[in-house]
Amino acid sequence: MNKLLIPAASLVPSISMPGCPFHQLQSPTRSELAQTRSIPAAQRRLLIPNFVELFRWETIRPLLPLQLPTPGDPPAWQARTCRSYYQWLPPDVIHSSADLVGMDPFDLCLALFDFSPWRPYFGVRFKSHFGSPGFDPLSLGLAMLLARYRSWNWATLANELRQ
Numbered sequence: 001m002n003k004l005l006i007p008a009a010s011l012v013p014s015i016s017m018p019g020c021p022f023h024q025l026q027s028p029t030r031s032e033l034a035q036t037r038s039i040p041a042a043q044r045r046l047l048i049p050n051f052v053e054l055f056r057w058e059t060i061r062p063l064l065p066l067q068l069p070t071p072g073d074p075p076a077w078q079a080r081t082c083r084s085y086y087q088w089l090p091p092d093v094i095h096s097s098a099d100l101v102g103m104d105p106f107d108l109c110l111a112l113f114d115f116s117p118w119r120p121y122f123g124v125r126f127k128s129h130f131g132s133p134g135f136d137p138l139s140l141g142l143a144m145l146l147a148r149y150r151s152w153n154w155a156t157l158a159n160e161l162r163q
Contacts, residue, residue: 004085006119006136008078020063021054057097064090065114074120084139088114106149115142 026049028036036044045051053059060066065088091111094100100108115138122137147157 003081003083004136005079005081006085021059024050025054026050057094057100060112061094064112066112067117068113068115070117070121074117075124077120077123082136082139083134084136086115086119086136086138086142088116106146110142 028044028048032047036047039047094103094111103111118141119136119138122141126137126140143157143161146152147154152160
């Protein structure tokens with residue numbers, strides 16, 4: 001069985017976004033929100049100037065991976081050897097905005113966001129009292145979220161992970 005060393009520091013560099021194009025989005029005022037309350041959210045987003053241009057795949061792709069904020073300072077994470085290792089990989093199958101149509105929301109989140117900064121939090125939750133855990137706690141956490149999202153039982157999740 002292969003064992004992988006999960007380093008103490010993330011291998012994916014943190015993205016500083018001082019020139020992030022998302023800062024150009026204009027929030028509607030309270031009165032505009034009240035006036036457009038009856039309009040579906042998908043149509044209301046089109047009323048925001050530059051919304052479509054800012055969320056095109058060609059605009060988002062150079063910013064990947066997007067970083068999710070973490071709640072406060074993460075607990076200490078020490079390098080350890082596990083049988084799995086989550087690492088964000090660039091989505092090679094997505095070449096344009098058209099490739100995103102019909103994509104599963106869970107798979108889309110995995111393609112857009114790097115969850116590596118969350119490893120220490122999952123490490124606290126999946127703590128082994130008999131030595132180091134057999135699997136990367138982040139891999140376990142994402143697998144549990146996937147099972148919950150798809151309403152799978154443990155047998156179905158294990159079968160899907162084997163494939």
